[in-house]
Amino acid sequence: MARQGSVSAKPAPSLRIGEVARRTGLPVKTIRYYCDEGLLQPRARSESGYRLFDEENLAELTIIRSLRAMDVSIPELVRILEVRRAGVCNCSVLKDSIAAKVDSINLRIDELAAMKDELARLLNSWQDCGGSKADD
Amino acid sequence: MARQGSVSAKPAPSLRIGEVARRTGLPVKTIRYYCDEGLLQPRARSESGYRLFDEENLAELTIIRSLRAMDVSIPELVRILEVRRAGVCNCSVLKDSIAAKVDSINLRIDELAAMKDELARLLNSWQDCGGSKADD
DNA sequence: GGAAAGTTTCCACCCAGTAGAGGGTTCTTG
DNA sequence: CAAGAACCCTCTACTGGGTGGAAACTTTCC
Structure with missing residues (x-):
């Protein structure tokens, strides 16, 4: 299936978890854990159930990593990211x-x-x- | 039983866990936990199974409390206290x-x-x- | 088509305690 | 001497922020 053949404006990269791990330096397990906790919301799931991430998820992970490094708790981060996602800025x-x-x-x-x-x-x-x- | 009637040199105070908690400011549960981990060794047990502590235990708890406050791990503390107890100074x-x-x-x-x-x-x-x- | 790598879920474990259940002991008071 | 309060015991289970492994499924490469 040429999943990304006709797309021109938005490539919709559809990164899988391993690729995200590679790019962020976070362990796959940790990313999965963040998803479970509602911290990170994968753009979609593939037909076979694989989590699919996009560039926005990567940006969020950067924020998560920075704030976690200074002991911002997971629930607090959920709150912060919700506000951010709401676009209210x-x-x-x-x-x-x-x-x-x-x-x-x-x-x-x-x-x-x-x-x-x-x-x-x-x-x-x-x-x-x-x-x-x-x-x- | 006049357990401490004839003792003159060493009073052998035999503090129970609650008294130790009161003197050190640590929760009873925490002291019990430290005993379980081998961090703190009660001088003895009463006939009914109560942990009995002495002044030395209090001194150790002071050390434990100080070092725990700076994130010295329990296993590390076990090691440190073993060395200390060995009398090798x-x-x-x-x-x-x-x-x-x-x-x-x-x-x-x-x-x-x-x-x-x-x-x-x-x-x-x-x-x-x-x-x-x-x-x- | 078959091996290897990647992914899924689920369950268990880590630390350093903390909470509660359920039961025995000791002290105080009537 | 009995009742009740206060104390103590062990045991199990839970916390937060992950981490490790098992068993099963999907994708990729040759």
Whole structure:
């Protein structure tokens, strides 16, 4: 079947999951998981049931990958992508969400700094016992 | 039974799990979980099967809590505490482990900073489309 | 036509706990 | 001494974000 022979304006690439995995660097399983969670909606299914993706899906996966890397949860991402897909381009919603994320990142950085101090303190307390039992 | 009547040097406090939870601020369930994982070894069991803890266990829990807070894994903690319990006072092993952790914290801080930039970039790219579809 | 690669669904597992059921123990109070 | 509260036990099941494998189907290549 010449599935893409007469199409001229929109090639409708119909990428299969393996190709998407190759292009995004995400594991096939993960992409399937994202579909299951409603995060990613394949453009269609082939007659035999294969998921078919398009360029828009790739763009979404880029966003998903970026935001997941900063611990935006799956349900939160579902919400964000729904807004985006709605075409409303509701940037304020996204801005709020992302601003909150930046805040939490700053908080986390402070926590990590505090942990480094704690770590040093802990290490010090262990050094106190050095030698007392080791030579026993 | 006057279990601690004749003891003079070592009171052998025999704390039960609830008391340990109260003193450390950890949930009872978590302490039980740590025991199951071999992270924490109760001094003994009462005749009726209650876990009995001592001051040493409290000290260990302090360490566990500090290190868990910085994402030291349970298996890693098992290893660390085993070394500590062995009485060898092998500070160099611990120092290495903790130094590595500090490194990874620094790395993580850098990553988070990079994420903040990425986040700003992403936000910018979304703002580009602002208005084109929203007013449609 | 037949092997190899790709895809499907489903089920189980990982970590670090957490929640609840169902039952035994210990402490306090009448 | 009994009742009830508070405590503790084990066991099972669930969480989130995937990951691994099995068994069956489709597509592709030779």
